[in-house]
Amino acid sequence: MSFEPLKGVRVLDLTSVVVGPVCTWRLGQYGAEIVKVESPEGDLMRGLGGMSPTGQHSGAYLHFNRGKRNICLDLKKEGARLVIERLIASADVIVANMRPQALERLGLDAKTVRARHPDKIYCLITGYGTDGPYAGLPTYDSVVQGVTGMAGLMLARDGAPAYVPMLICDHVAGEIAAGAILAALVQRKTTGEGCSVEVPMFETMAAFVLQEHLAQQSFDPPVGPPGDLRLLSPHNKPVKTADGWIAFTINTDPQVRAFLEATGRQQFIDDPRFATVAARARYVAEWFEVRGAALTTKTTAEWLDILRTADIAAQPCHTLESLPHDPHLEAVGLIGLEQHSTEGTIKSIRSSIRFEDDYLPRRPPAQPRGADTCDLLREIGYSEAEIEMFASAGAVHTEAAK
Known part of the structure; x- marks a missing residue:
């Protein structure tokens, strides 16, 4: 069974790098047609996401841009402005993650677009929103990790701030934006009206941090310091084994007793500091020192067998290689092999979402810059002579086409 609830929906993708492409990739997973508009310089992620055989498609670019049609336009040229207007008219959804000032200069901001096309759904993914003192400032994932306090969580736990070594804010904000667009599409189906959607990364990720760690400061007056003290414990890390590391979590009273029994720490089973959830919350530092102690008497495989037998959530702590x-x-x-038109054999990651016993289909690989330029121009009504005129003027680029 093919699950494509967004089949027939066209999304004009004016995004680059990670947060926007993640959003539109998700919509493509649900069957939407994604038309990625790329500049002559190309999406920064083509090179920023690592090395590739040809230098055209980094691994990250390939994964974030699967299933998208690609048109290359130089939006500084008048001809490209005409093309983008027709593309907007043909689309149901427009997604952008350029800075608001740049979009306004190009006439591609939400206010301008929806004045001409009130039925469109326009989603702007910004660093800081458009109505606060940070509006319009440049940002990247690591900067958002810093300003939202995510890096500061490492300071509280380890004594020094640190970034999560993946673009976690981009991924989360991109997925949130995709969900907001889905909600807007449902509303449009009911009302027939479009809408403007704005997803600011700073506020979105700050809310995530505060929902988790405002904690005792959630009350007025506060009943204690901010932070979930379990998660901020310096012992809240994977535990060393004889040959690697293991990750496990124990929360309930039966799980704690089973863990202490399985790991030979029976002397703590009747310790009143650790006997209940409330007691462990009160003595959180002492409890995490006990549970975080090394397990070097046995291998990871041996501990996994013991802990799983005790019905404790435990898994090996993988590396990127393993x-x-x-x-x-x-x-x-999850990972398969396929052929790419320029890169040869590549690895593809299928959707993790399953509907009616089937995983969502793998979409075609990300394509070279401008691969679908001519086909898309024909679809929106341009003649071969007009396409040649645009190409000669540098408004569109087709030299990378398939």
């Missing part, structure tokens, strides 16, 4: 070879991921076929 994760693709996890037996579960191999069994469910």
Whole structure:
């Protein structure tokens, strides 16, 4: 069974790097047609996301831009402005993550677009929103991790701030934006009206941090310091084994007793500091020192067998090298191989979402810059002579076409 609830919906993708492409990739997973508009210089992620055989498609670019049609336009040229207006008219949804000032200069901001096309859904993913003192400032994922206090959580736990070594804010904000667009599409189906959607990364990720860590400061007056003290414990890390590291979590009273029994720490079973959830919350520092102690008497495999027998949530702490070879991921076929038109054999990551016993289909690989320029221009009504005129003027680029 093919699950494509967004089939027939065209999304004009004016985004680059990670947060926007993640958003539109998700919509494409649900069957939307994604038309990615790329500049002659190309999406920065083509090179920023790592090395590639040809230098055209980094691994990250390939994964974030699967299933998208690609048109290359120089929006500084008048001809490209005409083309983009027709593309907007043909689309249901427009997604942008350029700075608001740049969009306004190009006439591609929400206010301008929706004045001409009130039925369109326009989603702007910004660094800081458009109505606060940070509006319009440049930003990247690491900067958002800093300003939202995410890096500061590492300071509280480890004594020094640190970034999560992946673009976690971009991924989260991109997925949030995709969900907001889906909600807007549902509303439009009911009312027939479009709307403007804005997803600011700073506020979105700050809310995530505060929902988790405002904690005792959630009350007025506060009943204690901010922060979930379990998560901020310096012992809240993977635990060393004889040959690697293991990750586990124990929350309930039966799980704690089973863990203490399985790891030979029976002397703590009747310790009143650790006997209940409330007691462990009160003595959180002492409890995490006990549960975070090394387990170097046995190998990771041996501890996994013991902990799983005790029905404790535990898994190996993978590395980037070992994760693709996890037996579960191999069994469910998360990673596959396919041929790319310029890069040769590449690895593809299928959707993790399953509908009616089927995973969403793998979309075609990300394509070279301008691969679909001519086809898309024909679809929106331009003749071969007009396409040649635009190409000669540098308004569109087709030299990378398939």
